[in-house]
Amino acid sequence: MARARVGLDIGSTAVRAAEVSTGESPAVIRAAQVALPPGVVENGEVRDPARVSEAIRELWQRGGFKSKQVWMGVGNQRVVVREVALPWVPEKELRQTIGIQVQEFIPMAADDAVLDYDVLGEFEQDGRRMVRLLLVAAQKAMVNLVVQAAIGAKLQPVGLDLVPFALVRAVGDAGAGMSLEDSGDEAIIDVGAHVTNIVVHAHGTTRFVRILPSGGRDITLALSHGLGIEDDIAERLKRGEEVEGAPPKEEVRRVAMQRAGSFVDEIRSSLEFYTAQAQGARIAKVLITGGGSKLEGFIDLLRERIPVTVDPGGLFEHLRSNLQLSPEALSEAEPVLVVASGLAIAGGNT
Ligand SMILES: Nc1ncnc2c1ncn2[C@@H]1O[C@H](COP(=O)(O)OP(=O)(O)OP(=O)(O)O)[C@@H](O)[C@H]1O
Numbered sequence: 001m002a003r004a005r006v007g008l009d010i011g012s013t014a015v016r017a018a019e020v021s022t023g024e025s026p027a028v029i030r031a032a033q034v035a036l037p038p039g040v041v042e043n044g045e046v047r048d049p050a051r052v053s054e055a056i057r058e059l060w061q062r063g064g065f066k067s068k069q070v071w072m073g074v075g076n077q078r079v080v081v082r083e084v085a086l087p088w089v090p091e092k093e094l095r096q097t098i099g100i101q102v103q104e105f106i107p108m109a110a111d112d113a114v115l116d117y118d119v120l121g122e123f124e125q126d127g128r129r130m131v132r133l134l135l136v137a138a139q140k141a142m143v144n145l146v147v148q149a150a151i152g153a154k155l156q157p158v159g160l161d162l163v164p165f166a167l168v169r170a171v172g173d174a175g176a177g178m179s180l181e182d183s184g185d186e187a188i189i190d191v192g193a194h195v196t197n198i199v200v201h202a203h204g205t206t207r208f209v210r211i212l213p214s215g216g217r218d219i220t221l222a223l224s225h226g227l228g229i230e231d232d233i234a235e236r237l238k239r240g241e242e243v244e245g246a247p248p249k250e251e252v253r254r255v256a257m258q259r260a261g262s263f264v265d266e267i268r269s270s271l272e273f274y275t276a277q278a279q280g281a282r283i284a285k286v287l288i289t290g291g292g293s294k295l296e297g298f299i300d301l302l303r304e305r306i307p308v309t310v311d312p313g314g315l316f317e318h319l320r321s322n323l324q325l326s327p328e329a330l331s332e333a334e335p336v337l338v339v340a341s342g343l344a345i346a347g348g349n350t
Pocket residue numbers: 010011012013014043044191192193194195196215216217220235238239240290291292293294295296336
């Protein structure tokens with residue numbers, strides 16, 4: 001029997017789930033989303049778990065998901081991911097003492113954090129054996145609210161992973177960084193409404209993560225403030241909808257592109273920070289996902305300001321789609337199903 005896993009993505013504007021079959025040629029077999037009212041999830045953090053549970057229940061009805069087990073993700077300002085170097089100790093001891101050893105590297109009490117790490121490698125420093133780790137610290141209280149939202153919808157969270165890692169699994173090129181002449185890492189950038197997740201990887205191994213507290217909402221706010229209009233009108237204009245009595249299109253575009261420009265500069269500085277601090281690092285390609293990437297002209301702006309290939313992350317180039325959707329509806333859904341699909345793909349922590 002074909003087996004499948006369901007990934008559940010709680011975003012600031014919607015809850016989404018994707019069921020992905022496992023096996024040789026995985027496919028997205030079910031997917032759905034339910035919009036969230038403002039304030040229920042903010043900055044990628046659950047504020048009102050009961051209302052999120054309600055939306056998830058509706059999501060299960062709408063999507064017809066059979067399983068109650070879900071793989072979930074976190075990606076917000078309450079998570080830090082850092083490369084750290086520690087004196088080498090045996091793996092077992094490292095596990096046991098990690099909290100004490102990494103306290104100086106994280107901006108929260110180790111006791112209040114869920115900690116995890118990947119060993120990146122070993123090296124020697126002044127004759128001492130050292131180990132390099134990719135350390136993940138997520139605030140416990142924030143994680144608990146995510147879990148609570150799922151349990152409140154009668155689901156069983158069986159895995160929790162970082163959104164950036166899910167991005168790599170969903171759209172990352174496993175061969176990136178492999179070939180000598182075209183050597184370089186791949187960056188994947190998920191532009192949400194409130195949060196932008198940036199991850200750099202080399203053939204599937206994460207090298208760098210940066211989570212920015214900005215996204216599509218900032219463009220909407222720039223429009224509403226700049227043009228003196230309501231947020232919901234600004235949102236519709238941003239998406240290119242016709243609104244009666246609205247300011248001229250050129251004006252809307254000018255304000256949107258100006259704000260998008262400084263946002264792109266923020267993204268570029270994060271990528272430059274990575275290449276400056278990691279020896280010999282070079283980013284060869286950038287993939288872009290998330291609802292915020294649908295802004296007209298946004299990818300062109302990235303292409304102008306970031307001197308490497310920038311492409312939309314093609315979820316359905318990696319996974320087959322068994323969704324009953326028209327080609328247009330499928331390409332509309334593609335950028336916002338990446339996180340949920342990546343969470344459903346095996347490889348994450350359990
Ligand atoms: N056609 C469009 N043109 C411009 N922006 C769009 C379009 N469609 C969606 N967006 C923007 O995409 C953003 C939502 O993206 P997404 O659904 O990926 O975020 P989220 O996962 O709900 O939130 P987050 O990841 O920040 O927690 C919103 O800011 C929305 O305005």
